[in-house]
Amino acid sequence: MPDPLVFMMGKFEARIPTDRQYFESHLWAQMNGDLLRVGFTSYAVRLLQDVYFLDWQIDPDSNVRHKQAIGEIESSKATSTLYAPADGRVVRFNEALLNDPSLINADNHERGWLYEFETSSTLLQPDEYIKVLDAGWERTQQVLKNQFNE
Amino acid sequence: MKSLKGDLVVLGWLYPRAIRWVLDRNGVKGKAGESRLNKIEDENQDEDDEQQSGIEKDSESVSQGIGALDVPNRLIFAIDLRDDPDPQTYVKEIERISNVMTVPLVQLSGIGFQSSSPSQNGQSETNGATNLNGTPHLNGFAHTNGSAINHESPSAVAPASEPKVIAGDGIRRRWYPVIDYSRCTNCMECIDFCLFGVYGVDLLDRILVEQEDNCKKGCPACSRVCPANAIVFPEHKTPGIAGAEGGPAEDFKIDLSKLFGAPSALEMAVLERDVELVADGRDAVGATVGIPKRQAGASTKPRDALDDLMDGLDALDV
Numbered sequence: 001m002p003d004p005l006v007f008m009m010g011k012f013e014a015r016i017p018t019d020r021q022y023f024e025s026h027l028w029a030q031m032n033g034d035l036l037r038v039g040f041t042s043y044a045v046r047l048l049q050d051v052y053f054l055d056w057q058i059d060p061d062s063n064v065r066h067k068q069a070i071g072e073i074e075s076s077k078a079t080s081t082l083y084a085p086a087d088g089r090v091v092r093f094n095e096a097l098l099n100d101p102s103l104i105n106a107d108n109h110e111r112g113w114l115y116e117f118e119t120s121s122t123l124l125q126p127d128e129y130i131k132v133l134d135a136g137w138e139r140t141q142q143v144l145k146n147q148f149n150e
Numbered sequence: 151m152k153s154l155k156g157d158l159v160v161l162g163w164l165y166p167r168a169i170r171w172v173l174d175r176n177g178v179k180g181k182a183g184e185s186r187l188n189k190i191e192d193e194n195q196d197e198d199d200e201q202q203s204g205i206e207k208d209s210e211s212v213s214q215g216i217g218a219l220d221v222p223n224r225l226i227f228a229i230d231l232r233d234d235p236d237p238q239t240y241v242k243e244i245e246r247i248s249n250v251m252t253v254p255l256v257q258l259s260g261i262g263f264q265s266s267s268p269s270q271n272g273q274s275e276t277n278g279a280t281n282l283n284g285t286p287h288l289n290g291f292a293h294t295n296g297s298a299i300n301h302e303s304p305s306a307v308a309p310a311s312e313p314k315v316i317a318g319d320g321i322r323r324r325w326y327p328v329i330d331y332s333r334c335t336n337c338m339e340c341i342d343f344c345l346f347g348v349y350g351v352d353l354l355d356r357i358l359v360e361q362e363d364n365c366k367k368g369c370p371a372c373s374r375v376c377p378a379n380a381i382v383f384p385e386h387k388t389p390g391i392a393g394a395e396g397g398p399a400e401d402f403k404i405d406l407s408k409l410f411g412a413p414s415a416l417e418m419a420v421l422e423r424d425v426e427l428v429a430d431g432r433d434a435v436g437a438t439v440g441i442p443k444r445q446a447g448a449s450t451k452p453r454d455a456l457d458d459l460m461d462g463l464d465a466l467d468v
Contacts, residue, residue: 025411047406057368063428067413068421072387080406083413136409143408 005126007043007133014042014133017109022129023085028109029123032116035091039113040104043133047140050076054101056115060092066121073101088119151178157251159183159227159244168384168393169228171328174218175359182332183225187243188233215380216356218331225251325385326362327372330393333380340372340381342440343419345427348372366426371419375442416442 004015016022020030026044029036040048053074064070064084071082084090093115097103103112124132151158151173158180162169166188173179227247229240326348327340336357341349349372350360373381373391382393413421416437424434 023411026409044406044410047409065421065424067411067417068425069418074403078404078406080410081412083407083411085411140409143406144404 005130007130009043009046009137012046014046016041016043016126016130018126021123021125022132023123024129024132025083025085027085027114029085029117035116035118037113038085038115038117040108041129042108045105045108047144048073048075048078048080048104051101051104052076054097054104056093058090060090060115063089082114085117086119086121088117088121091116091118154178155222155224157183157225157227159185159229159247161229161231161240163231164384165382165389165393165395166228166230167330167395168328168382169230170226171330171382171393172384173226173228174331175328178226179218179221180224180226181221183227183247185227185229185243185247187239188230215330215332215334215378216336219354219356323385324362325367325383326365327359327370327381327383329357329359330380330382333378334376335378335380337377339375339377339440339442343375343423343442344372345423345432345435345439346430366429369422369426371422371426374415374419374422375440377442 002018004017007014007016017028020028022028022041023038026041026047027038028041029038031037045051051073054071055073056071058064058070064087066084066087068084069081070084070090073080073082094113096111097114104114106112151160158178160169160173164172166185170182229243231240234240334357336355338357341351341357346364346366347361348359348365350358352358370381370383370386370388370391373379373383373386379390381391383391384393386392412418420437420441424436427434
């Protein structure tokens with residue numbers, strides 16, 4: 001496998017493997033059989049830190065719209081609603097995570113995948129995702145800082 | 151609960167606003183009593199001013215809301231049980247409220263009213279009290295399971311006793327909005343936005359939740375488009391939609407939703423509505439129908455002849 005790209009989050013190296021594609025909402029996607037397997041990027045996992053709760057609000061095999069809320073995640077530091085990254089179909093969820101969502105931290109690029117997805121939307125290439133991260137880093141820091149200050 | 155006519159303390163696993171307006175929607179009406187629990191810190195509140203603590207908040211009466219209709223002169227204290235796991239907290243608060251509310255009766259004791267009559271269930275006392283210029287008096291507590299108990303023996307709510315469950319597992323949970331009329335401005339954005347016929351208006355053209363069961367389970371879209379944040383879905387996960395009072399102080403965790411692709415409130419509402427439309431076999435309408443408009447720049451344009459005509463028609467009152 002070729003070397004991953006790296007995005008520096010301060011001193012932390014977020015590794016962006018080049019064997020897959022990306023969504024702007026900090027998810028990777030990789031073909032697995034006929035389906036796109038989707039998971040959190042290292043950037044997302046670094047923001048979340050230790051995940052201890054994951055809940056899906058939709059049933060497997062559901063059509064979803066871009067930005068539709070499909071689940072909730074909570075970690076030691078943060079919470080977030082999870083949104084569909086594009087119009088498409090969420091075919092099934094990674095059942096291993098339902099018992100132990102910490103796999104997201106331990107192995108986000110492989111065993112910690114979230115769900116399998118079908119979509120006809122265009123995805124980002126790794127270098128394009130890096131550009132998204134570059135462009136958004138300042139805003140990300142703002143979101144983090146503003147909320148720390150509240 | 152409709153049979154309980156006096157002041158009420160209602161405890162539930164919901165935000166106080168949600169409790170109050172669910173009761174209102176179901177015909178259990180009253181003014182908002184102010185509990186010391188579930189409160190966002192208010193520096194203006196004098197801790198020693200016991201008289202004040204039972205009286206409706208000023209902010210509600212001066213707010214822009216249209217207010218609830220036919221509100222009897224009694225107080226409903228809604229208390230959220232999720233704030234503190236210790237039952238004593240609630241027992242103490244109930245005792246405090248009970249003491250505050252019985253103060254006027256102590257003053258009247260010379261003409262035959264006793265504040266302490268443990269053998270009574272309070273009903274007859276209350277009838278007497280309301281005859282006397284409507285003096286507020288606490289006649290009992292309504293548990294969420296509907297049982298009334300005597301205020302003189304708070305130990306009767308002792309945590310040791312098993313709660314009586316009257317709504318068992320077999321009962322379908324309902325999902326529908328309740329309107330907080332202390333905030334609602336009757337702007338009609340909700341009735342324009344919802345395409346499922348949940349909303350209607352009463353004889354006075356006030357907005358109301360008319361067909362609760364038309365509401366789509368899990369969909370809070372109308373709440374997101376409400377400019378006054380007056381639509382409460384008591385069981386929604388988002389505190390602001392479930393009737394929490396304040397801002398984002400609920401949770402000290404960072405909310406990453408914006409970074410993880412969260413849509414704006416309006417984008418979200420449009421999506422949620424489309425999902426339910428499609429589930430009903432109807433066509434998604436996206437942002438083409440019922441998008442909030444009245445609030446934006448409503449007063450920026452000068453009056454014109456059409457405004458005069460419309461006001462003239464309104465004035466005819468036909």
